[in-house]
Amino acid sequence: MRIGKQDQAFTAIATSDAASITVRGHDLCGELIGHIDFTDYFWLLVTGARPTPAQKAMLDACLVSIAEHGLVPSVQAARMTLAAAPEAWQGAMAAGLLGMGSVVAGSSEVAGRYLVEIVEAAEQAGSIEAAARASVEELKAKRRKVPGLGHPQHNAGDPRADRLLAIADELGVAGPHVGALRALGRVGPGIMDRPLPINISGAIPAVILDAGWPVEALKAVPLLARAGGLAAHLLEESRRSIGFIMSHAADQAISYDGAPAGAAASGDA
Template sequence: MRIGKQDQAFTAIATSDAESITVRGHDLCGDLIGKIDFSDYFWLLVIGEKPTAAQRKMLDACLVAIAEHGLVPSVQAARMTLAAGPDAWQGAMAAGLLGMGSVVAGSSEVAGQFIAEVLANADANGTDVDAAAIASLKALKQARKKVPGLGHPQHNSGDPRANRLLDIADQLGVSGRHVSALRSLAEHAPGIIERPLPINVSGAIPAVMLDAGWPLEALKAVPLVARSAGLAAHLYEESLRSIGFIMSHEADQKIEYDGPSSSLQDTQA
């Protein structure tokens, strides 16, 4: 990407004048408000065209699946931030979203890139998906890296959200090469990595969304938008009955200091 002056600066998303607002070629007030569901609008905003019925249902299913999973790190960060600054919802929401990285909640992007890489290797080497999946798994094992999209510390016998999303993709006729690659990885991973590694929700979401036509570069937007809804629920509850300082206190009690002692502590000892 060039830095500095650039020629031909354009956006195809939206424009406005004194009388109207145009979004992706549609009049916001005349064509969209009150006439389109948010999932359709989300798809339209990102991709530039309205989704098919199957694409909408698949997106809806993914948003519902990942919106909420209890007091995960991003939720704790958001609730403790709001407890410390009750007037700063935007700061608390930002704290939660910033905590969605490659390990928790935002890992769909990493898994999607891995699945796409497996398929690209299959195409480049003229092999089938199974062979490419096996080669990728062996490379991860040799590098002592985790398999993106597989395994879950809590749902170690199988992530029910992932299973449901894959079933829906099958029913809608959405399942394609990405779902096939994910299933191949899940089939061969236990024997190669030598431990159970069921498909998790962060593996299912990119597989079904990529097969539905969602762009790889915008994958992280799906869990971000979904978790915003979950964070809103937690922040509203936090404003009514706060547990932010309780969580902070519990962390303080559970974590022991093992650094050097002060001169005063040495005297008291």
């Protein structure tokens, strides 16, 4: 059953025959395996072109910056899944990746799309600064957070974000999206009347968009990076399990405030 128009029966990513495998126009065995590293290959797979040295270095830095983030909910979900199903690494990995949404890890996509909006709005506002100010004022009026700004622990500045922005400057990658993020960092604290440092979820999309990464594939960067971190947690979980310890701690930390036993039967629920 077809849904919608489907007349583009093509893929430009890979093909194979009895003698060879072709990926993005390159012979997999003759040109890629043993000739390029995985960061190169990741960029090639997603965009269809080999990265420049600056693009590769920027992507590398982003992947390293976000791969590990401690026992955040997505990691806990993965570890508890493996504790309950030790044979199902794929299930545990999936549990962790499925937990990467708009609050943790996936927030870089939200911030990236917001930065794109700021850059586009700057054409009418006359400057990045004016566009950033107008946008933050609108977010304040709606009582919404500023994507890419603020951190519960690093109030004086997210060191990972600072490092990524410095690398972007060193590589000559920094462009309009980094400019938009920095403008938000300048105007945000004053408008919102609280410390709002640039965070890693803002820095990653800013630098990688300016490096030439497609906005539609922004979430691929933290997903790939966190897959590496999850692999570390799952190996440790298989050797030194804390999944049920975390589960027990949650059970002890949460108090029941529902109806007392028998209330439902008596009609008092």
